[in-house]
Amino acid sequence: MPWVITRLCTDCLDTGCVSVCPVDCIYEYIGPDKAQFRNQLYINPDECIDCGACEPECPWQAIFEAPAVPELFADDTELNRKVVDLSDQFKIKTFQATEHPTPEQVAENKRKWGLNPDA
Numbered sequence: 001m002p003w004v005i006t007r008l009c010t011d012c013l014d015t016g017c018v019s020v021c022p023v024d025c026i027y028e029y030i031g032p033d034k035a036q037f038r039n040q041l042y043i044n045p046d047e048c049i050d051c052g053a054c055e056p057e058c059p060w061q062a063i064f065e066a067p068a069v070p071e072l073f074a075d076d077t078e079l080n081r082k083v084v085d086l087s088d089q090f091k092i093k094t095f096q097a098t099e100h101p102t103p104e105q106v107a108e109n110k111r112k113w114g115l116n117p118d119a
């Protein structure tokens with residue numbers, strides 16, 4: 001069962017997830033359709049080996065195992081799958097350290113996307 005990066009990653013890109021993925025299956029979008037593909041990272045579901053190593057590394061709590069993706073973010077699972085369908089429009093992301101968010105920023109980001117931060 002692959003893992004999914006959701007919209008909670010948008011504009012974060014600290015790439016903590018990338019630094020631990022043993023199979024380099026986390027990608028950024030480099031194609032022209034910026035309206036559909038937000039500025040976030042995406043997991044190739046066919047390459048993900050379901051190790052779960054990325055999830056605890058994500059300071060924005062943006063990564064979920066496919067069955068646990070919040071209903072509100074259901075479309076994000078399909079967007080991650082596009083890495084397979086549109087492989088020429090994605091490239092493997094390399095590590096790029098940034099500052100981690102505060103708990104308040106993480107909660108505010110969840111609220112922004114309609115998620116209850118206490119759920």
Ligand code: SF4
Binds near residue numbers: 021022024047049
């Ligand atoms: S679950 Fe493992 S293989 Fe899949 S994206 Fe995360 S770190 Fe990579």
Ligand code: SF4
Binds near residue numbers: 005060
């Ligand atoms: S660690 Fe989380 S928020 Fe940061 S790039 Fe990876 S999925 Fe996005």
